[in-house]
Amino acid sequence: MNFLCSCCKSRITNDNQKRHLIEGAGIHNIGYHLAWMECSKEELSLPVDKRQWLHTNQVPIIGEKRILKVTAPFDEEIGDTFTTVFEPWQMFLNGWESAESPDDIGKACAVLCRFDEVLCSDDFSAIISVKVLKTIPLDQLYKVIPETVTDNRFYEEFGDGQEVWTEYEDKHRLYRTWTAQGDVSQMQLIYTDDQGIRHQVLTSWEAMHDDFYYFGNIVNKPLEAEKCEGTSKYRFLEKEIDNREKSEARIAYLEQKYGIVFPDILKDLYSRTDCLGMRTGPMSIKWTEKS
Numbered sequence: 001m002n003f004l005c006s007c008c009k010s011r012i013t014n015d016n017q018k019r020h021l022i023e024g025a026g027i028h029n030i031g032y033h034l035a036w037m038e039c040s041k042e043e044l045s046l047p048v049d050k051r052q053w054l055h056t057n058q059v060p061i062i063g064e065k066r067i068l069k070v071t072a073p074f075d076e077e078i079g080d081t082f083t084t085v086f087e088p089w090q091m092f093l094n095g096w097e098s099a100e101s102p103d104d105i106g107k108a109c110a111v112l113c114r115f116d117e118v119l120c121s122d123d124f125s126a127i128i129s130v131k132v133l134k135t136i137p138l139d140q141l142y143k144v145i146p147e148t149v150t151d152n153r154f155y156e157e158f159g160d161g162q163e164v165w166t167e168y169e170d171k172h173r174l175y176r177t178w179t180a181q182g183d184v185s186q187m188q189l190i191y192t193d194d195q196g197i198r199h200q201v202l203t204s205w206e207a208m209h210d211d212f213y214y215f216g217n218i219v220n221k222p223l224e225a226e227k228c229e230g231t232s233k234y235r236f237l238e239k240e241i242d243n244r245e246k247s248e249a250r251i252a253y254l255e256q257k258y259g260i261v262f263p264d265i266l267k268d269l270y271s272r273t274d275c276l277g278m279r280t281g282p283m284s285i286k287w288t289e290k291s
Contacts, residue, residue: 002075004123005209012072012209022215025144026134027110031083031213033204035069035092036060037127048127049120055089057100059107060132065116071125073209080115081133085202085213096168096175105173110136110215139172142191142199145217154200154218158188195263 002013019030038056053069060066068084076082087096088104099105113130120127136144158164158176168175172192179185189202200218204211251262 001070001077001118001121001126001128003070003072003125005072006124007208010209012075014073014075017212022145024146025136025141025215027112027136027215028083029215031085031110031215032070032074033206033211033213034074034084036086036089037067037069039067053127055092057088057104057107059109060086060111060135062132062135064132065129066113066132067119068113068128068130069125070128073211076115078115078117081112082115083110083112083213083215085109085138086111086135095177099168105168105170106137106139108138110138110141110213138189138202139191141201141215142193142217145201145215147199147217147219149219149221151221152218153220154188155190155198155220158186195261 002011004010005012017030019028021027022029036056036058037053038058039051039053043051053067085108087108088099090098090100091104091108096105096108111132112134114133115128116131117129118126119129158178164176164178166174166176174190174192175187177185177187184205184207186206187202187204188200191199191201193199197219201216203214203216205214254260254262
């Protein structure tokens with residue numbers, strides 16, 4: 001099942017999309033931007049195409065049947081599985097800053113669906129029934145999708161020089177979009193974990209015939225300046241006269257004493273250094289004679 005573009009009236013297919021299930025996550029790397037719908041109980045007795053379908057704030061639950069309104073570039077057949085995102089309706093339509101309550105932000109999730117039935121359709125859209133197979137809160141994507149480290153500075157260079165409109169920001173989430181005169185737009189969701197590491201978990205690109213979500217867990221390689229900043233804030237440990245003791249108990253003692261949690265990379269460094277430089281010592285080398 002696919003549809004005509006409402007602008008150019010051509011039929012849109014996804015033959016060129018390289019979609020696959022992400023190992024360990026159970027969702028696809030590419031998802032649709034679709035509307036989750038419902039109708040009142042009083043209208044269930046009406047023919048499907050006569051019901052008033054409304055956007056919903058009800059979070060999908062695994063195993064239940066739900067209703068989606070699909071348009072181009074949706075291109076699936078009955079029985080297919082696909083991934084989309086659930087967002088409460090105000091966020092879906094107008095961005096995350098339009099959430100009706102702070103709790104709505106946490107409802108956003110990636111959803112794996114099975115296409116079960118076409119309830120009604122025309123050349124440009126359809127109302128379909130799906131079964132919810134898996135849900136992952138967007139806040140948890142960085143925990144289940146394998147991490148990819150890149151030199152591409154996704155945090156600084158988002159928007160490719162265009163004006164970036166920050167739609168929502170809190171301690172952990174940064175949702176932002178940019179648009180080029182309304183013709184194309186891009187969204188980026190960055191989740192910052194408790195160690196201060198930024199994970200780009202979701203992006204979307206919207207243009208004619210192209211309206212998809214892209215799931216991932218991209219982390220930037222730290223710049224040299226960031227590496228220095230990350231270690232310099234622990235310089236106070238130099239005053240610990242016993243800091244050359246490399247036991248796990250000593251590291252745990254320092255964490256408790258100062259009320260901090262060292263990043264794993266710093267623990268590894270601490271276990272091999274005196275916080276100032278690598279220790280050196282004699283090394284025995286066994287030579288073997290080539291035949």
